[in-house]
Amino acid sequence: MSARSATIDRLYGARPRSRFLRVSAWLAAGLVVASWLGGGFLRDPIWTARRAANLQRFLAEVAPYPLQGRPFDWSEASVWAGDIWRDHLGQATAATLAISVVAILLAGLLASLFAVWAARNVSRPDPFLAGPRAEPRVRRWPWTAVVVLARVVLTLLRSIPEYVWAFLLLALFGPTAWPLVLALALHNAGILGKLSADMIENLEGPTLAALRGAGASRGQIVLGGVVPLSLNRFLLYLFYRWETCVREATVLGMLGMVSLGFWIQDARARNHYDEMVLAMACGALLVVIGDLVSALAREVVRRA
Amino acid sequence: MTAPDRAAMVRGPGPVGARLVVLLLLLTAGVWSAVTLDLDLRGLWPGRDGWQLAADFFGRALTPALSHEGVDIPPGAPPLLVSALHAAMRTVIFAAAAMLPSVVLGLLLGFGGSTAWWASARARGRRGSVSAGARLRSTAGPAISSVCRLVSALLRSVHELLWAVLFLAAFGITPLAALVAIALPYAGTLAKVFAEMIDEAPRPAAGALREAGATPAAVFCFGLLPGALPDMTAYTLYRFECALRSAAVLGFFGFPTLGYHIAASFENLYYGEVWTYLYVLVILVVAVDWWSGQVRRRLVT
Numbered sequence: 001m002s003a004r005s006a007t008i009d010r011l012y013g014a015r016p017r018s019r020f021l022r023v024s025a026w027l028a029a030g031l032v033v034a035s036w037l038g039g040g041f042l043r044d045p046i047w048t049a050r051r052a053a054n055l056q057r058f059l060a061e062v063a064p065y066p067l068q069g070r071p072f073d074w075s076e077a078s079v080w081a082g083d084i085w086r087d088h089l090g091q092a093t094a095a096t097l098a099i100s101v102v103a104i105l106l107a108g109l110l111a112s113l114f115a116v117w118a119a120r121n122v123s124r125p126d127p128f129l130a131g132p133r134a135e136p137r138v139r140r141w142p143w144t145a146v147v148v149l150a151r152v153v154l155t156l157l158r159s160i161p162e163y164v165w166a167f168l169l170l171a172l173f174g175p176t177a178w179p180l181v182l183a184l185a186l187h188n189a190g191i192l193g194k195l196s197a198d199m200i201e202n203l204e205g206p207t208l209a210a211l212r213g214a215g216a217s218r219g220q221i222v223l224g225g226v227v228p229l230s231l232n233r234f235l236l237y238l239f240y241r242w243e244t245c246v247r248e249a250t251v252l253g254m255l256g257m258v259s260l261g262f263w264i265q266d267a268r269a270r271n272h273y274d275e276m277v278l279a280m281a282c283g284a285l286l287v288v289i290g291d292l293v294s295a296l297a298r299e300v301v302r303r304a
Numbered sequence: 305m306t307a308p309d310r311a312a313m314v315r316g317p318g319p320v321g322a323r324l325v326v327l328l329l330l331l332t333a334g335v336w337s338a339v340t341l342d343l344d345l346r347g348l349w350p351g352r353d354g355w356q357l358a359a360d361f362f363g364r365a366l367t368p369a370l371s372h373e374g375v376d377i378p379p380g381a382p383p384l385l386v387s388a389l390h391a392a393m394r395t396v397i398f399a400a401a402a403m404l405p406s407v408v409l410g411l412l413l414g415f416g417g418s419t420a421w422w423a424s425a426r427a428r429g430r431r432g433s434v435s436a437g438a439r440l441r442s443t444a445g446p447a448i449s450s451v452c453r454l455v456s457a458l459l460r461s462v463h464e465l466l467w468a469v470l471f472l473a474a475f476g477i478t479p480l481a482a483l484v485a486i487a488l489p490y491a492g493t494l495a496k497v498f499a500e501m502i503d504e505a506p507r508p509a510a511g512a513l514r515e516a517g518a519t520p521a522a523v524f525c526f527g528l529l530p531g532a533l534p535d536m537t538a539y540t541l542y543r544f545e546c547a548l549r550s551a552a553v554l555g556f557f558g559f560p561t562l563g564y565h566i567a568a569s570f571e572n573l574y575y576g577e578v579w580t581y582l583y584v585l586v587i588l589v590v591a592v593d594w595w596s597g598q599v600r601r602r603l604v605t
Contacts, residue, residue: 018602020598020599020602021599021602021603024595024598024599031396031400032400032401032403032404034397034400035396035397035398035400035401036401036404038397039397039398039401039479039483040479041401041479041480041483042480044478044479044480046480050476051475051476054474054475054476055474055475058473058474059474094340095340095341097337098336098337098338098340098341099337099341101333101334101336101337102334102337102338102341102343105330105331105334155586155590156586158589159549159585159586159589159590160582160585160586161549161550161552161553163465163553163556163563164552164553164563164566164582167556167566167567167570168361168570168578171357171570172350172354172357172358172361173347173348173350173354174351174354176344176347177341177342177343178343178347178348181341181343231323232323235323235326235327247463248463250463250466251463251465251466254465254469258341264466264469268469268473273473276469276473277470280462280466280470283462283463283466284458284461284462285461287460287461287462288457288461291457291461297326297329300322300325300326301322301323301326303322304321304322304323304326
């Protein structure tokens with residue numbers, strides 16, 4: 001018994017410990033507690049008579065307009081919903097889906113262009129060969145500059161939220177679909193680009209070095225080695241990000257452009273909460289379908 | 305390169321079919337989308353006003369404002385950098401506070417939605433020690449797991465800004481409503497990913513504990529969870545980074561986070577100020593990204 005506990009004590013004493021992790025845990029906990037204490041989230045009374053009245057009015061107005069003040073009836077509700085769908089929601093749902101698709105394709109294109117230059121094993125005088133110190137510093141620094149520049153651009157693209165991009169681009173391009181598409185494309189290009197660059201850096205060196213040894217140029221190695229090796233993973237990331245694109249495409253319309261968000265904002269401005277919730281439901285349905293399609297596509301890619 | 309990648313290389317490339325079909329479908333979807341949206345490449349060429357705006361706006365990218373650009377600054381207004389720091393603080397407070405309910409709800413729904421937890425209960429039920437509890441778990445398990453997955457899917461199918469709009473309409477504007485608006489879809493996303501991570505955690509330890517006669521709860525806590533915890537922590541930190549962006553965007557709806565100032569400065573044509581606020585947001589995001597990278601490096605290896 002005592003021998004066993006000595007072993008356990010020794011294992012316990014030798015367990016990996018990191019001061020950084022301990023400090024991080026305390027920091028995270030402190031941040032959350034301080035935010036709750038200092039944020040004043042519970043300062044306002046949660047339940048007041050005015051809020052109760054507000055909620056009651058909202059719930060009354062969420063019922064489809066022809067049915068307000070009457071018992072709910074599925075057939076009438078579906079006629080009401082069908083009319084609105086044919087009038088504009090159907091088109092807006094299709095537009096939302098289309099925006100997400102164009103945006104993710106554009107994001108994928110931009111990301112692959114940037115990722116190659118941001119990957120440290122490609123962007124160097126002798127791609128994929130030997131350790132980084134083997135090359136003279138004079139030949140190294142232009143490539144280091146390329147890597148840093150590409151990564152800074154990707155970070156800027158990624159750190160600014162889609163909504164802010166769309167807000168800024170709307171002023172530039174006017175109310176077409178482009179600001180939405182570009183906003184989603186830029187933000188996601190930042191994310192996909194960083195993920196892809198890291199992925200390329202983690203590719204197995206010897207395979208690519210062998211191509212180099214056989215005399216392939218940088219471009220040939222990228223097309224003949226990097227692309228085939230990383231395409232599957234890249235497609236997985238692409239579909240993951242597409243799921244968030246579908247979500248965001250709805251919301252960005254609230255800035256005043258084609259997509260479901262436009263009609264959500266429109267119905268809200270007119271206090272037509274029934275139509276607002278219907279448009280939100282279309283968006284939610286689109287998200288659920290998108291998630292299913294994406295899961296299916298990812299499964300296919302994973303097996304390919 | 306992960307093990308499956310290496311396996312794929314040893315196997316040689318599979319039939320080109322599936323991947324090619326996916327790529328072709330993607331392209332077809334892209335063409336359909338461009339036609340549906342009536343996208344015109346000429347629309348990418350801004351008019352003269354657009355170019356002027358682009359030049360004015362991007363011209364300030366390298367010279368963000370360090371003090372207010374407006375001529376008539378109301379007396380008592382804090383200097384720009386103080387106001388930017390204050391907005392950054394509000395953004396961090398919103399994001400950090402929202403993570404607490406998100407993680408709690410996400411853990412509950414994630415545990416409930418993971419099949420591994422219920423599988424460990426079932427395996428024990430089969431092995432003969434059929435307590436009433438084990439039998440209950442083995443029959444109710446799949447049902448509870450489906451319900452948890454459904455709830456988390458519903459929560460995350462509505463975007464946080466739409467939750468915010470919904471709460472604004474139903475309750476009126478309060479910081480708590482905004483906080484819950486962020487927390488609900490984040491809980492749904494965390495639950496989905498937590499459930500997947502628990503299900504994909506290595507099983508040998510859990511099997512050994514089960515053979516030794518540990519209770520399902522012990523198998524879960526000491527056999528499965530430790531394997532999934534590093535990934536779960538890293539993912540939670542990544543969601544915190546996302547929460548920072550969401551909190552910033554909530555500013556567009558009147559909450560005093562960074563988005564509020566970005567919108568206000570842009571509408572006043574104070575582009576230098578816009579860049580100041582944008583760079584503050586970038587610094588926040590990059591800092592959290594660095595932190596989560598350091599934590600991940602120490603946890604995962």
